Amino acid sequence: MVRVTITGSGTPIMVxxxxxxxxxxxxxPDIKLQFDCGRAxxxxxxxxxxxxxxxxxxxLTHHHSDHMVGLPDLAMSHWLEQWGDNVSPLEVVAPIGPAADYAASALDVWQGEMTIRAAHTGREGNAAINVSTxxxxxxxxxxxxxxxxxxxxVAVRHEPIVPAVAYRVDTPAGSVVISGDTAVCPTLESISAAATVLxxxxxxxxxxxxxLLSDPESIASYHSDVTQVGEMAARAGVGTLLLTHAIPPPTSAESKVDIVNDIRRAGYRGPVIVADDLDHVDFSPHLEQ
Ligand SMILES: [Zn+2]
Ligand SMILES: [Zn+2]
Incomplete structure (x- = not known):
């Protein structure tokens, strides 16, 4: 079985x-892959x-703080949950550029604290992040x-943030695509082809x-318009659409229905979930929720 869980449905806007x-x-049975690492x-x-x-x-999808600011917390907590001689670093995969540079240095300001903590509690080593680019x-x-x-x-379109990428997880049971932040674009559509969950x-x-936004038009230019999302998901044959990072953030059941209605008008007929934190979709070779 594959489970996709939204660990954070937010944006830079505090909600x-x-x-x-x-x-x-x-x-x-035991593979766990985390995509982006925002606050909390x-x-x-x-x-x-x-x-x-x-x-x-x-x-990591791209170098925007809302997607990365939780990384030092995760790396240090990952270390604190390990004991003994085989303490392993947190593995991070990122495109070459500012996101990878950030990951490589995210623990620098905590080295002194960790050294004192390790000496005080008899731990081996320090928290560490191993970056693959x-x-x-x-x-x-x-x-x-x-x-x-x-x-x-694959590269996606979130200029002026370059690079920005989408990821696709392929498993024997099906596939999951994570858009990251992007305008709807041909590379996102191609990597989403026949995805079990987008x-x-x-x-x-x-x-x-x-x-709500200082400049709505500039924000719109590098995000995914709801109608274009519905059109793309229909063309790409996406199985289930798991919407997150919604701008503006849904504040009621009605505002979620409004999003779903726009997706339907755009032609997408599959299941649509406007996610809250910890909402999840499960699938095995036959989709189940
Ligand atoms: Zn974002
Ligand atoms: Zn972004």
């Missing part, structure tokens, strides 16, 4: 109950029942493999209240 962006993909990701992972040392890798391109490339599971990445950011311009 009660919505952690920073992230999604966890778990593949039976570590708390949400624990609430989802994850033992932090069991995380195989964290994949890749050069993103418009052609999907495999960036991680474990067992029968592989993760591919974890997709979404922007609904007509719902943005006055004063």
């Amino acid at each position: 009660p109950g919505r952690a920073g962006p992230g999604a966890l993909v778990e593949v039976d 990701t570590t708390l949400r992972l624990t609430e989802a029942g994850v033992k932090l040392p069991d995380i195989d890798a964290v994949f 890749f050069a993103p391109s418009d052609r999907p490339q495999v960036v991680f493999e474990t067992g029968e599971v592989s993760v591919s990445a 974890v997709q950011e979404v922007f609904r311009a007509k719902a943005v209240p006055d004063g």
Whole structure:
């Protein structure tokens, strides 16, 4: 079975109950892959029942703080949950550039604290992050493999943030695509082809209240318009659409229905979930929720 859990449905906009962006993909029996690591990701992972040392890798989509600010917390908590001689670093996969540079240095300011903590409690070593990088391109490339599971990445459109990537997890039971932040674009559509689940950011311009965003048009230009998301998901044959990182954030059941209605009008007929934190979708070779 594969479980996709939204560890954070939020955005840079602070909203009660919505952690920073992230999604966890778990593949039976014991593969755990985390995509992005926004604020409170570590708390949400624990609430989802994850033992932090069991995380195989964290994949970063792009260098926006809302997607990465939880990384030092996760790396240090990952260390604190390990004892003995075989303490392993947190594995991070990121495109070459600012996100990878950030991951490589995210623990620097905590070295002194960790050294004192380790000496005081008899721990071995310090928390550490091991970064694997890749050069993103418009052609999907495999960036991680474990067992029968592989993760591919492709460049997407989130300028002026460059690079930005989407990821696809392929498993024997099906596939999961994580859009990251992007406008709807051909590379996102191609990597989403026949995905069992698409974890997709979404922007609904007509719902943005006055004063929420400093410049709504510039924000709209690098996010995924809700109508274009519905059109793309229909063309790509996506199985289930798991919407997250919604702008504006849904504040009621009605505002979620408004998003779903726009997706339907755009032609997508599959299941649509407008996610709250910890919402999840399960699938085995036959989709079940
Ligand atoms: Zn974002
Ligand atoms: Zn972004």
